[in-house]
Amino acid sequence: MNDRERDWAFWMKSALAGDAGAYRRLLSELAPFLRAVVRGRAAAYGLGAADVEDVVQETLLAIHLKRGTWDDRQPVGPWVAAIARNKLIDALRRRGRRITVPIDDLSEILPAEEQEEEGLRPHEADRLLSVLKGRQHDVVRSISLEGAEIGETAKKFGMSEGAVRVALHRGLQTLSRAYRSFRE
Amino acid sequence: MKTGDLIEAIAADAGAEPKRPAPALMLALGGSAVAAGALFFAALGPRPDIAAALGTMRFPFKFVVTLAFGLAAVALALRLARPGAAIGPAAGFLFGAAALLAVAVGFELATIPSNAWEPRLVGRNATLCLASIPLLSAPPLTLILAALGRGAPDRPAALGAAAGLLAGAVGATFYAAHCVDDSPLFVAVWYTLAVGLVTIAGAAIGSRVLKW
Structure with a gap:
């Protein structure tokens, strides 16, 4: 195991704790x-930079939600x-479907909410966040875009820290599902 | 959202309990034993001569086979639930369980007269075997698939198949206590067929419900 892997494994163990x-x-x-x-x-499949960043973000969410599948003896x-x-x-797969299915055919079937999710582009700060509603939206926005701590966020919205943590976790699960909903 | 902002939100959620597949699978196995056991005692019950049967060689060997396949399925499932994990040694367990059964079949063929092969293979109640094992396996399959929802399989259908094999092994273990057909010839044909059905069902369901 090289230095980088040693750092990563050490940080991962600390993160899991x-x-x-x-x-x-x-x-x-x-x-x-x-x-x-x-x-x-x-590159081989003609994905653009914005698509790449989408995959990176979706992967980061999956790493988080599936971190229990990391075997701590493995790099x-x-x-x-x-x-x-x-x-x-x-x-x-998602992209293949987008291209092969004419959007007119979908416009009547797709619920309005999913249309909003179309193209989870990075650098459009609120686009991804817009799939979140209510407390999940407030809490994730406060911690991500505004860089607030859990404690500050709790005070700002008059919530307990526990409630903030729950809303944050559920919010991240919702974001991950938003990406997957393209597939269905 | 910028990737850096997303990282802030994820890092702040470090305190959330990581969902590990292995403990969940063990819990599901405990639940599976209880559920399949309850179904077994309600619908079938142990064979009347079970005490005498335990003294023979063929009857206890059925449990050796079902448990060997169950063990292999646990090893396979825990591997397949991890992204990028090689199944290497787990496949060895499966091969070992199959080899165990094959050796027993060879032993049976070598030690009994050839005119006894067919009656032993056909057995006394193959239909009950084919119906009971999938039924006893249904609650375990539900519990095991639910536990493996914590996984992140590269191939959801393969993980589903491992779940089916495990559920089938649980069902077959209980059914073996009721079944009066003890010949390895019977086990190799009918038990394998019944557990195979559960494995296929697991793969089909898994390909849908184990996507992540």
Whole structure:
């Protein structure tokens, strides 16, 4: 195991024990790694930069929600690369369907909410967040875009810290589902 | 949302309990034993001569086979639930269980006269075997698939098949206590067929419900 893998495994173990700082460091290093993994494969399929970033974000969410599947005797790199590969395949399927199915045929079937989700583009700050409603939206927005702590967020919305944590976790699950809903 | 902002939100959720497949699967197995056991005692019950049968060689061997396949299925499921994991050693367990059964069949063919082969293979109640094992396996399959929902399989259908094999092994273990056909010839044909049906059902359901 090289230095990078040693760092990643150490941060991952700390993150699994609840260390947010170690988790942030890990995810910040994983993002460019994932970008490289996805870009390398995406070019052959004609995925653009925005699509690549979508896959990176979907992969980060999957890493988080499925982090219980990491075997702590195994290196982190191949595990996250495998998740990215799965998410890239999903994105390609999604895209294939978007191209082959005329959108007119779908406009009557698709609920309005899903139309809003169309094209989860990065750099359009509120686009992804717009799939969240109510408290989930407020809490995720406060912590992500505004960089607030859990405690500050709780005070701001008059919630308990526990309620903020629950809303945050559910919000992340909703975001992950929003990506997957393209497939169905 | 910028990727950096998303990372802030994810990192803040570090305190949420990670969902590990292995403990959930063990819990599901416990529940499966209770559910299939309750169904077994309500509908079938152990064969009347079970005490005498335990003294023979063929009757206890049925449990060795079903448990070996169950063990292999647990190893396979835990591998297949992880993204990018090689199934390597787990496939060895499956091969071992199949080899165990094959050796027993060879032993049976070598030790009994050939005119006894057919009656032993056909057995006394193949239909009951084909119906009971899938029925006893249904509640375990539900519980096992629910537990494996924590996984992140590269191939959801393959993980579903492992879940089906495991559920089938649980069902077959209970059914074996009722069944009076103990020949490895009977086990190799009818038990395999019944457990195979559950495995196929697991693959079909898994390909839908184990997507993540």
